[in-house]
Amino acid sequence: MTRRAEPALLPSAPAELNWQPIRPKNAATLVLVDRSGTSPRVLMGRRHANHRFLPGKYVFPGGRVDPADSRITPAADLAPDTANRLLKGMRGGARPSMARALALAAIRETYEEAGLLIGRGVEAPPRSRSPSWRRFFAHRVVPALDRIAFVARAITPPRRPRRFDTRFFVADADAVASDAGRVETPADELLELNWLTFEEARATDIPNITRFVLGEIERRLNDGDLAALGRPVPFFYMRGRQFMREDL
Numbered sequence: 001m002t003r004r005a006e007p008a009l010l011p012s013a014p015a016e017l018n019w020q021p022i023r024p025k026n027a028a029t030l031v032l033v034d035r036s037g038t039s040p041r042v043l044m045g046r047r048h049a050n051h052r053f054l055p056g057k058y059v060f061p062g063g064r065v066d067p068a069d070s071r072i073t074p075a076a077d078l079a080p081d082t083a084n085r086l087l088k089g090m091r092g093g094a095r096p097s098m099a100r101a102l103a104l105a106a107i108r109e110t111y112e113e114a115g116l117l118i119g120r121g122v123e124a125p126p127r128s129r130s131p132s133w134r135r136f137f138a139h140r141v142v143p144a145l146d147r148i149a150f151v152a153r154a155i156t157p158p159r160r161p162r163r164f165d166t167r168f169f170v171a172d173a174d175a176v177a178s179d180a181g182r183v184e185t186p187a188d189e190l191l192e193l194n195w196l197t198f199e200e201a202r203a204t205d206i207p208n209i210t211r212f213v214l215g216e217i218e219r220r221l222n223d224g225d226l227a228a229l230g231r232p233v234p235f236f237y238m239r240g241r242q243f244m245r246e247d248l
């Protein structure tokens with residue numbers, strides 16, 4: 001395991017009086033890569049300007065882990081290498097169910113924000129008490145975790161209005177089993193969803209960590225292996241006043 005200081009890739013932290021630390025919430029993001037054209041494209045959307053966390057920024061679909069995510073049985077489990085890396089340094093104990101919950105949260109959020117279902121079609125889908133997963137299963141698709149790979153982790157620095165311990169996953173667009181069709185509502189967190197080339201994505205207003213993840217995925221594509229299970233997974237966090245990178 002390597003650990004070193006890194007230039008600021010995460011949002012800077014404003015000074016505040018009477019500051020109280022906020023424990024980061026577990027979150028997950030999925031980067032979908034479409035390689036069907038002449039140039040690879042990634043799915044991104046703009047966050048609503050009224051949100052306290054990254055307002056107006058272009059990001060990948062994602063969000064916090066829901067308790068129901070740990071109770072879903074996938075059609076296929078995580079690759080052992082992916083599960084092991086997810087469990088490293090996990091807060092609250094390294095439980096395999098939590099590793100699955102992170103990956104399932106990324107898939108669920110992609111469905112909720114983009115209408116895309118990652119998994120495999122089935123005749124008799126399982127049942128769930130979760131409204132989100134009930135809607136997911138209504139399309140006769142069960143999430144398949146062997147179609148996604150773990151590519152990065154980042155914890156929002158202290159002194160931010162919202163803090164997340166985010167795991168970034170990547171999947172090829174051919175992992176989409178069904179397109180449920182996205183219905184925009186006033187409460188939507190992601191607006192203006194589009195498939196963007198890497199050059200187009202970098203030209204939008206994106207967070208520094210998103211810029212880094214784009215570079216990591218581009219390097220994997222150049223190496224000819226998007227999953228690249230043996231590749232170190234970078235983990236970014238803040239120690240004191242210094243940003244650190246640790247390879248998981």
